[in-house]
Amino acid sequence: MLRRAVPIVLSLAVCGLMPITANADLPVEEAVLTDAPNVPPAIHRSRPAKVIVHLEVREVVKNIADGVQYTFWTFGGSVPGKFIRVREGDTVEFHLANHPENKLPHNIDLHAVTGPGGGAASSFTAPGHESQFTFQAINAGLYVYHCATAPVGMHVANGMYGLIYVQPKDGLPEVDREYYVMQGDFYTQGAYGEKGLQPFSMQKAIDERPTYVVFNGAVGSLVGDKAIKGNVGESVRLFVGNGGPNLVSSFHVIGEIFDNVYTEGGTDANQHNVQTTLVPAGGSAIVEYKLEVPGTYILVDHSILRTFNKGSLGMMKVEGPDNKAIYSGKEVDSSYLSELGDLEKKAAKDSEAPKAVAAKAPVTKDELMTAGKKVYASSCLMCHQANGEGLPAVFPPLAKSDYLAKLSGANDRSALVSIPAKGLSGKISVNKADYNAVMPAVSGLSDSDLAAVLTYVTNSWGNSARPFSVDEVKKAKDALAQAKK
Numbered sequence: 001m002l003r004r005a006v007p008i009v010l011s012l013a014v015c016g017l018m019p020i021t022a023n024a025d026l027p028v029e030e031a032v033l034t035d036a037p038n039v040p041p042a043i044h045r046s047r048p049a050k051v052i053v054h055l056e057v058r059e060v061v062k063n064i065a066d067g068v069q070y071t072f073w074t075f076g077g078s079v080p081g082k083f084i085r086v087r088e089g090d091t092v093e094f095h096l097a098n099h100p101e102n103k104l105p106h107n108i109d110l111h112a113v114t115g116p117g118g119g120a121a122s123s124f125t126a127p128g129h130e131s132q133f134t135f136q137a138i139n140a141g142l143y144v145y146h147c148a149t150a151p152v153g154m155h156v157a158n159g160m161y162g163l164i165y166v167q168p169k170d171g172l173p174e175v176d177r178e179y180y181v182m183q184g185d186f187y188t189q190g191a192y193g194e195k196g197l198q199p200f201s202m203q204k205a206i207d208e209r210p211t212y213v214v215f216n217g218a219v220g221s222l223v224g225d226k227a228i229k230g231n232v233g234e235s236v237r238l239f240v241g242n243g244g245p246n247l248v249s250s251f252h253v254i255g256e257i258f259d260n261v262y263t264e265g266g267t268d269a270n271q272h273n274v275q276t277t278l279v280p281a282g283g284s285a286i287v288e289y290k291l292e293v294p295g296t297y298i299l300v301d302h303s304i305l306r307t308f309n310k311g312s313l314g315m316m317k318v319e320g321p322d323n324k325a326i327y328s329g330k331e332v333d334s335s336y337l338s339e340l341g342d343l344e345k346k347a348a349k350d351s352e353a354p355k356a357v358a359a360k361a362p363v364t365k366d367e368l369m370t371a372g373k374k375v376y377a378s379s380c381l382m383c384h385q386a387n388g389e390g391l392p393a394v395f396p397p398l399a400k401s402d403y404l405a406k407l408s409g410a411n412d413r414s415a416l417v418s419i420p421a422k423g424l425s426g427k428i429s430v431n432k433a434d435y436n437a438v439m440p441a442v443s444g445l446s447d448s449d450l451a452a453v454l455t456y457v458t459n460s461w462g463n464s465a466r467p468f469s470v471d472e473v474k475k476a477k478d479a480l481a482q483a484k485k
């Protein structure tokens with residue numbers, strides 16, 4: 001039966017006519033779709049199939065950063081959209097639904113499609129409707145898909161992109177772990193960190209001045225217990241995409257070297273021993289590396305201000321035995337890893353809970369410590385870490401920091417208030433190690449939040465100082481404002 005069916009399919013394909021019925025003999029399967037950072041399992045079929053994809057567009061409000069909400073337009077409920085995996089030669093029957101409660105029409109342009117508009121013309125779908133089209137995935141590779149409904153820039157800027165991987169006929173070498181990481185730039189009317197529901201800013205988007213540059217749709221989406229994980233001895237493959245709409249990503253993993261890079265998501269591992277790979281807007285890359293040394297590896301866009309000031313920071317946590325021959329640095333403290341996890345889970349829960357009555361401002365040292373711990377978990381922990389230990393060469397420690405001790409013991413402590421309030425940059429020395437980085441001003445903190453978090457950091461992890469009052473914070477801020485004039 002197969003022998004007869006194949007020539008028919010081929011001859012129709014050659015004529016450019018391929019009615020779906022010609023593929024009636026193909027086995028039919030429903031695609032497995034996953035949310036980032038997960039990737040659908042490798043396909044082990046040795047023959048083409050007809051793969052059915054059901055994808056639903058949803059307009060949803062979610063956090064883009066702690067306390068900052070944004071109306072995302074999504075393929076499947078999250079940014080980036082669902083990861084789709086098919087095999088080279090598969091016939092894909094694509095169903096695009098537009099949720100009835102959505103406000104706008106949407107469509108989809110898959111870069112894996114050969115044909116005008118990549119499916120866009122066939123998939124324009126009003127809210128409450130579904131459209132269907134079929135294509136053959138004739139080229140292997142890692143492709144971006146995105147919405148192409150006018151204004152296209154706005155639909156993409158609101159998160160309408162994802163990845164479809166057309167696995168080559170012969171598959172890829174097996175690895176222990178595969179993950180999905182996709183960068184995007186976002187444009188809000190408020191400044192970075194400004195709380196509340198933030199509207200889209202078309203002007204900032206046109207000017208290419210993003211407020212946020214993030215992996216997987218939000219600041220901190222790959223941090224703490226949401227970090228991707230691995231063990232020493234394992235091999236890792238990252239499917240990296242860039243939805244843009246504007247920026248090109250200089251994708252880098254601090255502390256790793258990519259053994260193989262499939263440049264721009266093509267089919268060959270054409271590059272080896274690469275530090276940073278470019279991921280174009282509307283493009284992709286596949287990178288592979290082996291995990292040799294335990295620790296926390298930081299995923300960044302190496303246009304580094306974006307990482308420390310706009311959010312493009314993710315983490316991969318690697319556990320396992322030390323390997324002093326390769327790296328003799330500090331051992332990881334696995335108890336810290338689990339504690340970081342718990343603390344962040346708690347922080348996530350706190351931020352989900354509806355803020356019923358505004359809590360009474362903390363006054364006593366105990367109240368300041370409790371409130372300060374929360375502020376720390378949501379505003380400082382992602383850089384200075386769970387126990388204030390920092391990250392060598394990247395974020396200075398707060399625990400037993402001589403720099404902090406000097407400022408917190410001073411009579412006038414406005415220089416310390418200034419650090420979270422105004423940010424800190426330039427060369428500093430903490431416990432004999434030099435740092436020359438940028439700490440952005442921590443926005444969205446009230447005077448009482450500042451008093452609490454400063455009391456907390458100066459009285460935790462072996463530190464000790466007089467508590468901060470709201471009054472001291474206010475006076476310090478006034479003094480700073482005066483000094484500026």
Ligand SMILES: [Cu+2]
Pocket residue numbers: 073105106107147148149155160
């Ligand atoms: Cu759209």
